[in-house]
Amino acid sequence: MREMLTGGELDVLTGDYLAELTMLILARDRLKDPAGGYARTFLRQLEECLGLAHERGVRIVANAGGLNPAGLADTVRELAVRIGIPVRVAHVEGDDLTAVPHARLRSAEGTPLPDSLAAHAYLGGFGIAACLREGADVVVTGRVTDAALVTGPAAAHFGWGPGEYDRLAGAVVAGHILECGAQATGGNYAFFHESAPAALRHPGFPLAELHADGTAVITKHPGTGGLVDVGTVTAQLLYETGGARYAGPDVTARLDTITLTQDGPDRVRVRGVRGEAPPPTLKVGLNRLGGFRNEVTFVLTGLEIERKAALVRDQLETAIAAAKCRPAHVDWELSRTDRPDARTEETASALLRLVVRDPDQNTVGRALSGAAVELALASYPGFHVLAPPGKGAPYGVFEAAHVGQDTVEHLAVLHDGRRVPVPPPDDHLVLRPVDEPPLPEPLPQGLPSRRAPLGLVAGARSGDKGGNANIGLWARTDEAWRWLAHTLTTDRLRALLPETADLPVTRHTLTNLRALNFEIVGILGEGVASQARFDPQAKALGEWLRSRHLDIPEVLL
16 A cells, blocks of 8 residues: 555555455454454554555545445544544445345345355445545445446546446456456566566556546556566456456446557556446355365375375275264365475375365364374375364355345445435346357468467466356467467367366457456355365466467467
């Protein structure tokens, strides 16, 4: 926060504090303390920076309110009085549907959903805009869309109304680029090796210069680390998105209309974004207790790794069966991190990971830990574990539901206490699949090729949405795009990533970005909190794909 306030000019400083997992963490916090449920790190940042923002006339908009935006707003007012900064604090509420009868909430398949610890609708930006128009210096919200932190200030500044879809869509795209901070300025970037090491030692955060017509320039403060180019912006545009339509509560942005151009060093212009009416429903995120989980990782060193793994697995499965307490879910994964003739013990070792989940804590607790510990002197040579299993910990499950826009009471609570209703949109779009655009002409047949990693010609970024994952890939030249678009089919992706072989996979083509986006349903099980996979948020799924070898035309290499 301090870097952004001191590094250059700003009108509005935004902050996105709410991942899917964060909402579960805040829900558990609220169970312990009903006055909690918001991001306390935001308060620590404000204590240091509120005076600086006030001096520079910078407004602050953040979703740090989490499950308790009213409580956070009151606490910010108390902080402002204590440190002597005269600021007007407003908040947005109405997203909390935890107390709503779940018969009103439906899954994407239309089925009723179970009770949850937290149920929150993803609100749009017009509540934020109402607060800013009435003079708020600080606006805190609960669960709004990530992009609403940008669409709200833009609508307030330019006077946009609910039906100005192209302008709103441009702001949504800018908000999506900004939402993950340094991921737009070289952080987690597939081609990181092209930057000087010092540039990525401490990347600056991105900022958007917004214009009244909905166009934007993505840049960063002068002299900060990292880089902003068409590639870094493309990578973030593909992050945790799906097809051509990016639906939100204010507008449906058409990702297949975006044009990116380099506008100078560390400046990328975003233009051409078209918008359509929003859908008639709001997305609702539900976090519930899924049960209890436990894990133990056995270290297997030296020779006969596969046989050692088979022995301990057979021993533990036999012990669990004898105790008549087999967990509902039992997952084994052997990671061959060992090397032959290794120079260190660690590089001579492989890891065998066991994860168990069950509704009953005892089933994954003492029964498992006892069986594992009792093998210590009676199993494979060199037996040891990374850490002894505990008593079993609760884990959460994130699910998406939908509720009608007109059933949610979206409110802007102004700094003077007035409560201003934010009406739902007047018109709605029934979302239908977008026709896939025509593919470019393929490269000529018979070009000399050689076996090489896909990542030499394509970048990737991947992420999670509940139990699903997406992998976005893009080519940096027209020739590479001609090859990628015809080569990387869903069948080829399944062959390259065998863990996806039996899962539903959908491919989306975004010709304007020279990009493909794959949605993989169910690969993350019940989501990040259940930790069903080694990489529970699919952050490295794209890098695994880039490491796989294909026959690639030499002209591209």
